[in-house]
Amino acid sequence: MNKADKLQITIRGRVYTLRTEEEPSRINRLALQLEELIDEYAAGMRGNPEVEIVTMAGFTLVEELDAVRTELNKAKAELDAALTTAKSEGVAELNKAKAELEECKFELELAREESEKAQNRYNNALTGVSEASDSKDAKIAQLEETLSSFEEAFAEVTKQKERENIALQEELEAYKLKLAETTDGQMSLAAV
Numbered sequence: 001m002n003k004a005d006k007l008q009i010t011i012r013g014r015v016y017t018l019r020t021e022e023e024p025s026r027i028n029r030l031a032l033q034l035e036e037l038i039d040e041y042a043a044g045m046r047g048n049p050e051v052e053i054v055t056m057a058g059f060t061l062v063e064e065l066d067a068v069r070t071e072l073n074k075a076k077a078e079l080d081a082a083l084t085t086a087k088s089e090g091v092a093e094l095n096k097a098k099a100e101l102e103e104c105k106f107e108l109e110l111a112r113e114e115s116e117k118a119q120n121r122y123n124n125a126l127t128g129v130s131e132a133s134d135s136k137d138a139k140i141a142q143l144e145e146t147l148s149s150f151e152e153a154f155a156e157v158t159k160q161k162e163r164e165n166i167a168l169q170e171e172l173e174a175y176k177l178k179l180a181e182t183t184d185g186q187m188s189l190a191a192v
Contacts, residue, residue, distance in 0.1 A: 011035045012050075037061070083182060090179040097175060101168040108161040111154060118150040 004019045009031040020027055038057045045053050125143045 012038060034061075086182045087179065090175055090182060094172065094175040094179065097168055097172045101165065101172065104161050104164045104168060108158065108165070111157040111161065115150060115154040118147065118154075122147045122150075 004021060007018045007020055007024050007027055009016050009018060009028060011031055012035055018027065034057070037060065038054055041053045041057045041060075042050075045056070122143055126140065
């Protein structure tokens, strides 16, 4: 319909002209529902003036509307509380995951530093071994074995930290997704 078109409806034999932007089918359906409600009251209030019957029907509609608004406000308050709780829990979990990720990064850096120190010790020892020619082969073998042990330990620590890092990143993404869904749900309710 165009803005503020005229529409005629009939309730209990009386014709009313309305200016409305609503669809005619909706307005006619509402008029029929109102007429049915008034008819119900008229059947139970025989002999009473029409204005009293219409007033009682109107009061019933206002009472039903108030009950619906009360329930809606209660549901909105409960949903807001649940969203606030979910959001704060999601933020706390996200912060925890970030802290764990930073801790893993720190531990990985420490392991790298230890590996570098071991490599330096190996290089220094190798220099000393080359200067001491009579025990050169034995020391080299010992140092290579030490280096091999350090490299294996470092490789294992690196793999473990990388696995932990991947797991924490996946957990962080899951919390981000959960937080985004919570925020989307709250925006959807606001649209209602």
